[in-house]
Amino acid sequence: MWNSQIIFMLLEGVRDTVYMTVVSTVLGYVFGLPMGILLAVTDADGIRPNAVCYKIFDVIANIVRSTPFLILLILLIPFTRALVGKSYGSTATIVPLVIAAAPYIARMVESSIKEVDPGVIEAARSMGADTLTIIVRVLLVEARTSLIVGSTITLGTVLGYSAMAGTVGGGGLGDIAIRYGYHRYQTDIMFVTVILLILLVQIFQTVGMKIASKSDKRK
Amino acid sequence: MSAIEVRHLYKTFKQKGETVEALKDISFTVEKGDIYGIIGMSGAGKSTLVRCFNYLEKPTSGEVYVDGKELGSLKEKELRAERGKIAMIFQHFNLLMQKNVLDNVCFPMQIQKKKKSEARERALELLRTVGLEEKAAAYPSQLSGGQKQRVAIARALACDPKILLCDEATSALDPQTTASILELLKDINRQFGITIVIITHQMSVIREICSHVAIVEKGCLVESGTVEEIFAHPKSRAARDIILRDQPEGGAAGISGSWQGEHRQKERLAADKKIRIVFSENSAFEPVIANMVLKFGTPVNILRADTKNVAGVAKGEMILGLPHEEALQIEMQNYLKEKGLEIEEVTEDVE
Structure with missing residues (x-):
């Protein structure tokens, strides 16, 4: 049964999984990064406290994060269909993945930014820096390493979510594992997909950590 | 016109329903060209006081005049422009750890929207002034404490400030490095005519370079005047305490030893x-x-x-x-x- 068709299918699965994971993470950052910055900046001990703004984003993040991904996936089917035209396949899976990843990323970004030494922020304020300058030139620069580590962790999480989307026809390796391994009892194919998933996570993790440590000038 | 004039300054903090009076009715004047020391025990309120000079802390009441301008009356934008003229250095240097020395010195000029090439040139010149031009490409983590403070001083001078505020600038340094940093501050005061305000708990720092001193205790200014005057005739209990405790060679090690x-x-x-x-x-x-x-x-x-x-x-x-x-x-x-x-x-x- 290890014919070229199956190998081709597995390779396609890898491609789809990487596509979903990377695109969802990138789009997740498009929403999650500003949201995380807003959370960190408007918090009571942030550089521009704003209780209302903080609470709004805090609640949004909590609501999305407390909904199990599989439920979110199903809940969002009408929305996904309206947006992409269909509710199955890897492109359609990106929609719920982004929505699930964004608040997760926001929390990662928030905690990274909160690690920045308040002394450096104070120094920038003493030079007359405004809020935007502090965000761009101090917070994001000083938190760089931690942000990269965060995005590495996010990639792994989103990869896991994308595999979960396989249960409802999401495409990618998770889809293959469920269709062949679960529905058709082809355990060997399931094993291979799991190994491929492990390998992907390993690669993301190793590369991400290398970049993070290379970017860190503190040592 | 005086460099800094403070009138009836009060600052209260509210923490968990409790009100803490950090500063109580503080009035004094720093003249242009002075090296003005503010000394007190930790928790006396001197760090809060110095942060009122550039409005990093907004006083609860009272006025702060810098170069004749009342900071409290300025709009947010004007205040930021004014801060450009009041540089500050810190106990823990507060450099950008992810930027090299040159970029750190360029940083305030970036904030003040100076041209990049001009900023680099000026930064190199300043690094020469503080004796660190060969470290331009190094990162702060590769420098010693004294070198970091020199970078911080170069950075502070980048926008031609009129006033330099030093918040325990030598407290994290050993006595020898302290002496060299104080020497540098003295030079800066002489060369560029920058008014310097020094916050410290070390009497040796006051003795070494200050022309004037104010003694702060429990949020109150108990005594102020020329250093010579205060040393010869300390009127307050706090001043006598501090002078009595003063060790010939300063240094925390000496005191605990x-x-x-x-x-x-x-x-x-x-x-x-x-x-x-x-x-x-x-x-x-x-x-x-x-x-x-x-x-x-x-x-x-x-x-x-x-x-x-x-x-x-x-x-x-x-x-x-x-x-x-x-x-x-x-x-x-x-x-x-x-x-x-x-x-x-x-x-x-x-x-």
């Missing part, structure tokens, strides 16, 4: 009637104390003697324990006054 000895000395100091004598430069020729002992035929106990270099003038300080007989005490004090010495009784302020 001799704690036992100091403790014993304090016990002894508490026992008798004591007077504190300050010698000015012309009184050291005659052996006054020896003559007094010969004259009265009664020994006095020298509890503490010290010479200090105060603003370039040698000052002697001595604490004598006088004999118990009251008439003799008065006679001795009169004798010393006759000889032109400044004396005062040391009483409750010795714990």
Whole structure:
């Protein structure tokens, strides 16, 4: 049964999984990064406290994060269909993945930014820096390493979510594992997909950590 | 026009329903070109005070005039522009750890929207001033504490400030490095005419470079004036405390090392009637104390003697324990006054 068709299918699965994971993470950052910055900046001990703004984003993040991904996936089917035209396949899976990843990323970004030494922020304020300058030139620069580590962790999480989307026809390796391994009892194919998933996570993790440590000038 | 004028400054913090008065009715003036020291124990409110000078802390009430402008009346944008003229250095240097030395010095110029090429040129020139031009490409983590503070000073000078605020700038440094940083600050004050305000808990720093000093205790300004004046005639208990505790070579190590000895000395100091004598430069020729002992035929106990270099003038300080007989005490004090010495009784302020 290890014919070229199956190998081709597995390779396609890898491609789809990487596509979903990377695109969802990138789009997740498009929403999650500003949201995380807003959370960190408007918090009571942030550089521009704003209780209302903080609470709004805090609640949004909590609501999305407390909904199990599989439920979110199903809940969002009408929305996904309206947006992409269909509710199955890897492109359609990106929609719920982004929505699930964004608040997760926001929390990662928030905690990274909160690690920045308040002394450096104070120094920038003493030079007359405004809020935007502090965000761009101090917070994001000083938190760089931690942000990269965060995005590495996010990639792994989103990869896991994308595999979960396989249960409802999401495409990618998770889809293959469920269709062949679960529905058709082809355990060997399931094993291979799991190994491929492990390998992907390993690669993301190793590369991400290398970049993070290379970017860190503190040592 | 004075560099900084502070009028009836109050600052209260609200923490968990509790109100803490950090600053209480503080008024004083820093003239242009001064090196003004503000000294006090930790928690006295001096860091809060210095942050009111650039409105990093907004006072609860009172006014802060910098170069004649009342900071409280400025709009957010004007205030930020004003901050460009008031540079600040910190105990923990507060450099951008992910940027190299050159970029760190360029940073304030970036904020003030200076051209990149101009900023780099000026930064290199400043690094030469602080003696670190060969470290331009290094990262802060590769530098020693003293070097980091030099970078911070170069960064502070980048936008041609009129005033430099130093918040415990030497407290994290060893005595030798402290001396070299203070020397650099002195040079900057002389060369560029920048008014310097120094917050410290080390009397040695005040003695070394300050022209004026203000003593802050529990949020109140207890005494202020020229360093010479305060050293010679400390009026307040806090000032006497600080001067008494002052070790010839400063340094926290010295203080903790001799704690036992100091403790014993304090016990002894508490026992008798004591007077504190300050010698000015012309009184050291005659052996006054020896003559007094010969004259009265009664020994006095020298509890503490010290010479200090105060603003370039040698000052002697001595604490004598006088004999118990009251008439003799008065006679001795009169004798010393006759000889032109400044004396005062040391009483409750010795714990």
